[in-house]
Amino acid sequence: MTTRKPEELEGVTLLGNQGTNYLFDYAPQVLETFPNKHTNRDYFVKFNCPEFTSLCPQTGQPDFATVYISYIPNEIMVESKSLKLYLFSFRNHGDFHEDCMNIIMNDLIE
Numbered sequence: 001m002t003t004r005k006p007e008e009l010e011g012v013t014l015l016g017n018q019g020t021n022y023l024f025d026y027a028p029q030v031l032e033t034f035p036n037k038h039t040n041r042d043y044f045v046k047f048n049c050p051e052f053t054s055l056c057p058q059t060g061q062p063d064f065a066t067v068y069i070s071y072i073p074n075e076i077m078v079e080s081k082s083l084k085l086y087l088f089s090f091r092n093h094g095d096f097h098e099d100c101m102n103i104i105m106n107d108l109i110e
Helices: 080-088 097-109
Strands: 033-035 045-055 062-071 076-078
Touching: 045 080, 045 097, 062 097, 076 080, 080 097
Parallel strands: none
Antiparallel strands: 033 076, 045 062
16 A cells, blocks of 8 residues: 555656666666655665666776765655666766766756
8 A cells, every 4th residue: 555646656667677678878867866755854765786887988888886875855756766777877878987976966856
C-alpha cells in the first residue's frame, strides 16, 4: 500500500517500465524527480555507482570511476532508476570523469 497520491508520481515514468530505452550519449533529460514528503526534517539520500564510465577526451578509451552522490533533499528528490540511466548516458561522453562529476553536480542542483 502506497502513501503517495497518483499526482505525486506523474513525473516518474521510468520506474516499472519494462521498455526502458538506454541512452548512450549524455542525456540530462532522463532525470526524474518526485516530491519529498518529509521536508520537515533533514536526512541524507545516498547513491553509489561503482561502474561509471565516460570516454577519455585524449585517447577515446573508457575512463572508469566510482561515483558517490549524497544530498539532503529539499522539496524534490531524484528518482533512483532515472539517476542510474542518467549516469549510464555518460558512457560515450568524451570528458574526463573529474569533469563529468561537475556536470552531474550541476544537473542535480538544477
